[in-house]
Amino acid sequence: MNLPKFEFVTSIEATKSPALLLGWYQTPAQDKESSPVPLYKGKRSKEIDDLAGKIKNAKSFLGKKNEISFLRFFSFAGYSNVFLLGLGDPKKCNMEVIRQGGAALCHVQKREKIAKVAIQTDSVFAGVRPSEINTAVQAFCEGYLLAGYEYKDLKKPEVNPFVHEGLVFLGMKSAALIKAAERASALAGAVNFARSLGDRPGNVLTPTEFSRLVEKMSKERGIKCTILGRKEMEKEKMGLLLGVAQGSAEEPKLIILEHMKGKKSEKPVALVGKGLTFDSGGISLKPADRMEEMKYDMMGAATVAGVFQALADLKISRNVVGVIAATENMPGGRAQKPGDVQKSMSGKTVEIINTDAEGRLILADAMEYVQKYFQPQAMADFATLTGAVVVALGTVTTGIMGNSSALIEDVKKFSKVTDERVWELPLYEEYEEDLKSATADIRNSGNREAGSSKAGTFLKFFVNSNLPWVHFDIAGSAWHRKDINYHPTKGASGAMVRLVTHWMENWRQPK
Ligand code: BES
Ligand code: MN
Ligand code: ZN
Numbered sequence: 001m002n003l004p005k006f007e008f009v010t011s012i013e014a015t016k017s018p019a020l021l022l023g024w025y026q027t028p029a030q031d032k033e034s035s036p037v038p039l040y041k042g043k044r045s046k047e048i049d050d051l052a053g054k055i056k057n058a059k060s061f062l063g064k065k066n067e068i069s070f071l072r073f074f075s076f077a078g079y080s081n082v083f084l085l086g087l088g089d090p091k092k093c094n095m096e097v098i099r100q101g102g103a104a105l106c107h108v109q110k111r112e113k114i115a116k117v118a119i120q121t122d123s124v125f126a127g128v129r130p131s132e133i134n135t136a137v138q139a140f141c142e143g144y145l146l147a148g149y150e151y152k153d154l155k156k157p158e159v160n161p162f163v164h165e166g167l168v169f170l171g172m173k174s175a176a177l178i179k180a181a182e183r184a185s186a187l188a189g190a191v192n193f194a195r196s197l198g199d200r201p202g203n204v205l206t207p208t209e210f211s212r213l214v215e216k217m218s219k220e221r222g223i224k225c226t227i228l229g230r231k232e233m234e235k236e237k238m239g240l241l242l243g244v245a246q247g248s249a250e251e252p253k254l255i256i257l258e259h260m261k262g263k264k265s266e267k268p269v270a271l272v273g274k275g276l277t278f279d280s281g282g283i284s285l286k287p288a289d290r291m292e293e294m295k296y297d298m299m300g301a302a303t304v305a306g307v308f309q310a311l312a313d314l315k316i317s318r319n320v321v322g323v324i325a326a327t328e329n330m331p332g333g334r335a336q337k338p339g340d341v342q343k344s345m346s347g348k349t350v351e352i353i354n355t356d357a358e359g360r361l362i363l364a365d366a367m368e369y370v371q372k373y374f375q376p377q378a379m380a381d382f383a384t385l386t387g388a389v390v391v392a393l394g395t396v397t398t399g400i401m402g403n404s405s406a407l408i409e410d411v412k413k414f415s416k417v418t419d420e421r422v423w424e425l426p427l428y429e430e431y432e433e434d435l436k437s438a439t440a441d442i443r444n445s446g447n448r449e450a451g452s453s454k455a456g457t458f459l460k461f462f463v464n465s466n467l468p469w470v471h472f473d474i475a476g477s478a479w480h481r482k483d484i485n486y487h488p489t490k491g492a493s494g495a496m497v498r499l500v501t502h503w504m505e506n507w508r509q510p511k
Contacts (some may be wrong), residue, residue, distance in 0.1 A: 014078025042123030080281030102143030158183025198492030247335025275301030
């Protein structure tokens, strides 16, 4: 696949690009009667003044955030086509506004079939503080590349597919800007890799295929990748992961990734991912309605895979170990049944109340594996774990919870940097009562109350008590996002990949 190119040129003269992008902010309405007016904040010229006058009179383009107008065959400053991009109130301009601006341009370019666009940077970035210009260019390129993602592997190839050639940033050039664009490419590449794993249907992305693709990505980048199959899991006594897998004809895989680019003396940070390549619910079968969405039940694992791609591509000097537990949850003749008791790798026994509460089971063994063999300094897990988190928070944010306020504070802080929302849910001790079992050490499901916190409480039971840990429930945020224009409305979002990469890059030892 040819990725769009980003060029920086010092001149502001017309380039060979067929189109020019002008950014427009907005003067907020002064009172209820008046409407907001588009505001050009770049360098003025006679041509701009004429255009601004026309736009004002027409009242069809207001400069609202993400608003785009396309003027075809409109001769202007040496270009023959012009895009107008709205960026809203300049006082409210932030990196997310800029990121979504990049996405808006990407979408309309495709619609209008304009392969290359020159960016009038003094107008687009007029709302950005000079100290933030590199970050803003990164955000714009990120939005652009994220919006350009499409999963087309299984469709008949188009005869003349549209290709985004790229963008030319006018009047700015520096090593830092080139680096900003490269960072954007690495981050968007990692997010798009995670998305592409999620968008593959369950019959294509089996646990074996998942491990093959992650191994390929790792080999290309020098990441150490070890894959365990059923036999090795039996040796490790991973009774919970094997218990979930036993109803499926597909072999489960445990994928271990090692990016050890930090100090030798530094213990690694562990990232653990739930990788249900399909979750039918098992014997506690899910209803048919929207069951097809359960092909995305591996997005926690995809998040981990995406982060590793970014860690390597950005050459981040930290020690990070990833563990992906990949399996299907199927109601086969050998499937585990409600009432069964399984023994975890840690030795703790679990009564299976509901075979559809399988994510927490495989995560418990994956977390035990990484704690036993890597002695991490901290651990985070990623999982499409509960329908309850979708009910509580919707798709617009990720539920987080854990045992370390220092770690949670860091996640919240970096969430603001990459504009990927998180919302903390509690892990009160009272939730433990409902997970008590008459026959085993714990049961995998309780009553309907506080479903997401109860799932977190189950995981906490398998986390060493002195180990700082955060759980990310991405069941809402991982797919079909209609709230952000650089996410596909139908498909995986890759939520948390950018946040976690940034978190690892700026890692500080939790107190
Ligand atoms: N993968 C699901 C959670 C899920 C549901 C994610 C809907 C996204 C959308 C998980 O394995 C599951 O089935 N959880 C159960 C737990 C319950 C049985 C305690 C749930 O949320 O209903
Ligand atoms: Mn389930
Ligand atoms: Zn699941």
